[in-house]
Amino acid sequence: MRWTLVIPLKPLALAKSRLADTAGDGLRPGVALAFAEDTVAAALASPAVRDVAVVTDDALAGRTLATLGARIVPDEPGAGLNAALAHGAAVVRAFRPDAPLAALNADLPSLRAPELARVLEAAAQFPRAFLPDAAAIGTTLLAVAPGRALRPAFGPDSRARHRASGAVELRLDAVDSVRQDVDTGEDLRAALALGVGPRTAAATARLLIPGQ
Numbered sequence: 039m040r041w042t043l044v045i046p047l048k049p050l051a052l053a054k055s056r057l058a059d060t061a062g063d064g065l066r067p068g069v070a071l072a073f074a075e076d077t078v079a080a081a082l083a084s085p086a087v088r089d090v091a092v093v094t095d096d097a098l099a100g101r102t103l104a105t106l107g108a109r110i111v112p113d114e115p116g117a118g119l120n121a122a123l124a125h126g127a128a129v130v131r132a133f134r135p136d137a138p139l140a141a142l143n144a145d146l147p148s149l150r151a152p153e154l155a156r157v158l159e160a161a162a163q164f165p166r167a168f169l170p171d172a173a174a175i176g177t178t179l180l181a182v183a184p185g186r187a188l189r190p191a192f193g194p195d196s197r198a199r200h201r202a203s204g205a206v207e208l209r210l211d212a213v214d215s216v217r218q219d220v221d222t223g224e225d226l227r228a229a230l231a232l233g234v235g236p237r238t239a240a241a242t243a244r245l246l247i248p249g250q
């Protein structure tokens with residue numbers, strides 16, 4: 039079973055605002071793009087992934103991620119993360135009606151293709167399933183079988199919302215790279231400890247990371 043992923047990405051100038059203490063305004067857009075590039079590259083390297091659609095209105099990110107092989111979907115609703123995901127899912131379903139579909143955050147710079155494949159393999163056992171983030175409060179991946187509605191409920195405390203909505207929570211060992219989203223400097227330290235992709239390594243090389 040090969041999956042189509044929908045990856046949402048805010049305009050880079052607005053992205054990763056909680057990293058402001060670690061990466062100033064001049065550097066943060068480049069760091070957010072590096073996270074997205076490493077996320078998309080690792081996703082496309084996974085044998086479980088057929089294709090990736092990135093929902094973004096950011097022109098530079100769109101060009102850069104298209105070069106890596108992602109399909110770019112404009113964020114037509116312009117109404118926040120869940121609206122962007124629902125729109126991306128509808129666009130994907132129009133060209134791949136029979137594909138299993140998963141939403142994945144763009145801020146997973148440690149993502150490893152084999153770990154993503156294991157998560158998707160586990161998700162394939164259920165009509166709708168999600169993976170909690172490393173903090174066990176949010177969500178990094180929400181997956182649905184062909185024909186099922188995504189019903190994304192990302193945002194603060196999304197783990198509880200996805201659970202309450204009936205999605206199955208995936209409890210897997212050794213998939214840290216799929217769970218480690220980066221919102222804060224502390225998250226970035228944790229991601230660097232796991233190992234990050236080459237674009238994130240370069241973009242963060244000169245930052246002062248808490249605890250490093």
Ligand SMILES: Nc1nc2c(ncn2[C@@H]2O[C@H](COP(=O)(O)OP(=O)(O)OP(=O)(O)O)[C@@H](O)[C@H]2O)c(=O)[nH]1
Pocket residue numbers: 046047048049052053054055056057093094095113116117118119122143144145219221
């Ligand atoms: N297309 C799109 N993507 C979004 C939107 N809001 C958030 N995202 C993306 O959704 C994912 C999860 O969002 P967050 O982890 O909160 O990332 P963020 O919004 O850049 O971070 P903060 O500015 O610190 O809140 C990231 O990949 C974001 O780029 C939106 O309105 N549209």
Ligand SMILES: C=C(OP(=O)(O)O)C(=O)O
Pocket residue numbers: 171175176177178191192193194195196197219221
């Ligand atoms: C988007 C999410 O949260 P965060 O902004 O904490 O990454 C989420 O976990 O659903």
